[in-house]
Structure formats: structure tokens, C-alpha cells
Amino acid sequence: EVLLVESGGGLVQPGGSLRLSCAASGFTFSTYWMTWVRQAPGKGLEWVANIKEDGSEKYYVDSVKGRFTISRDNADNSVFLQMNSLRAEDTAVYYCARSNWGPDSWGQGTLVTVSS
Amino acid sequence: DIQMTQSPSAMSASVGDRVTITCRASQGINSYLAWFQQKPGKVPKRLIYGASSLQSGVPSRFSGSASGTIFTLTISSLQPEDFATYYCLQHSTYPLTFGGGTKVEIK
Numbered sequence: 016e017v018l019l020v021e022s023g024g025g026l027v028q029p030g031g032s033l034r035l036s037c038a039a040s041g042f043t044f045s046t047y048w049m050t051w052v053r054q055a056p057g058k059g060l061e062w063v064a065n066i067k068e069d070g071s072e073k074y075y076v077d078s079v080k081g082r083f084t085i086s087r088d089n090a091d092n093s094v095f096l097q098m099n100s101l102r103a104e105d106t107a108v109y110y111c112a113r114s115n116w117g118p119d120s121w122g123q124g125t126l127v128t129v130s131s
Numbered sequence: 132d133i134q135m136t137q138s139p140s141a142m143s144a145s146v147g148d149r150v151t152i153t154c155r156a157s158q159g160i161n162s163y164l165a166w167f168q169q170k171p172g173k174v175p176k177r178l179i180y181g182a183s184s185l186q187s188g189v190p191s192r193f194s195g196s197a198s199g200t201i202f203t204l205t206i207s208s209l210q211p212e213d214f215a216t217y218y219c220l221q222h223s224t225y226p227l228t229f230g231g232g233t234k235v236e237i238k
Contacts, residue, residue: 050227052175060167060175060218062227074225116180117165117222123174 017041017120019111024125027101031129035096037111037122045069045089048114051096052121053107061107065114066094079105101129133157133221137230143238150206152233154219159200163223166195166204170215178217179204209235 023035037049051063064085065074073085084097094111106129112118134157144150154164166179177186179195182202192207206213214237219230 059232060169060220060229062220062229065225065227076226110174114222116184117163117177117220117227118175119177119180119186121174121176 017113019113019120019122021109021111021122021125024109024127026128026130028131029102029129031101032097032099033101033127035098035109035111035125035127037094037096039092039094039111039113042113044092049085049087049094050112050114050118051085051094052110052112052118053105053127054110054124055104055107058107063109064096098127101127103129105129132226133160133224133228135219135221135228135230137219137233139233140231141234141236143236144209145238146209146211148209148238150209150213150235152204152217152219152235154202154204154230156200156202156221160221160223162197163221164195164197164202165220165222166193167218167220168213168215169218175218 018040020038050065053063066085070087082100087094108124108126110124111122113120136155162182164182167175169175178189178193182197183195194205196203216232216234218232
């Protein structure tokens with residue numbers, strides 16, 4: 016069974032940083048692209064970033080380019096999202112997902128709140 | 132960026148109704164289209180991938196189709212557990228883009 020468990024969310028002040036982690040199990044992690052998707056309170060889904068199996072390609076939505084960095088550790092079956100210069104509009108539940116013809120399996124999400 | 136225009140944004144329907152939700156892509160995306168269901172407070176669940184392939188474990192009353200840049204999710208006979216919000220996603224071109232969502236409510 017595919018299992019994805021996010022951690023690292025919390026309350027942070029504007030301009031601050033957070034690092035989200037996603038621990039994967041139940042599949043051969045190193046053979047899948049991985050994805051981060053977010054959902055602001057009461058709003059729709061927004062794709063944030065993708066990373067290739069070996070980490071050699073990374074893609075971001077424009078609104079986070081230069082501020083967020085996706086990375087992965089295939090030895091530890093984990094994917095990360097380093098979020099810097101956080102803004103109020105980054106407040107959302109952040110989901111980690113395996114990418115297989117688009118996101119197929121999703122984690123439970125971790126809430127990031129950016130507020131003073 | 133590819134825009135995904137999803138309609139309707141909300142609808143009311145009764146148990147047993149046939150429900151159709153549409154996503155129009157602003158340019159060609161081949162079959163790189165998925166549909167998701169999300170219930171309040173829950174994680175999105177993929178229903179359809181490749182525009183028309185049914186995700187394993189998803190009831191056969193759900194189906195997807197495509198005609199050019201218009202993609203359709205059909206629920207053949209709405210069940211009580213189907214009341215939820217539905218999203219399409221194009222993963223043909225970066226940035227990946229979701230439709231705005233369709234909330235299906237009980238009439």
C-alpha cells in the first residue's frame with residue numbers, strides 16, 4: 016500500500032521559512048516523479064512543484080519560483096519542500112503526491128499558516 | 132500557461148441523476164487529463180487518468196471522455212456518497228493546472 020506522510024507544517028511569520036517533508040513507503044520511490052500540491056482554506060487545488068525520479072529536473076508554479084525549492088532523498092524515500100520568504104497567500108494545506116500519469120496517491124497534508 | 136475552464140462551478144442534483152462536468156483546455160493537452168473527487172476535510176482522490184481510464188477501485192458509474200480540448204466527467208447514476216467537489220487537472224505542460232472545481236450538492 017502506498018503511504019505518504021507529510022510533516023513540518025505550522026505557524027510562521029511573513030518572511031519566514033519552513034521545510035516540509037514527505038516520507039514515502041509501499042512503492043519503489045526512486046522510480047517516480049513526486050509532486051507538491053496546495054489548497055488554501057476554502058479554495059481549490061493548486062499545483063506547486065514537481066521533481067524527477069533522480070532529482071535532475073524540477074518545475075514550479077510561477078508564484079513560488081525563487082522562494083520554494085523541491086528536493087528528494089532517494090536513500091531515505093523522502094521528498095522535501097523548502098519554503099522561504101513566506102507570504103500570507105502561501106497559507107494552505109500542502110499535499111505530497113506520487114506522480115504517475117499525474118498525481119495518483121496523496122498524503123494527508125500538512126497545514127502551513129503564514130501570519131503575524 | 133494552459134487554462135482549464137471547468138463548468139459548472141456548482142450544481143444541485145438528485146440521487147440517481149446523470150451528472151456531467153466539463154473542463155475545456157485553452158490549448159491541446161492530448162490525453163494528459165485527470166479527474167479528482169474531494170469531500171470536505173478529505174484528501175483528493177483520483178477517479179480518472181489519461182482522460183478516460185478508470186482508476187482502480189473507482190465505481191464504474193464514473194467515466195471520462197474527451198473531444199479535442201473538451202473533457203467530460205460523467206456520473207451515470209449519482210449516489211449519496213458522490214456529493215463532493217470535483218477537479219480536473221492537465222499534466223501535459225508545466226505549470227500543471229487544475230480546473231476551478233465543481234461542487235455537486237444534494238437537490
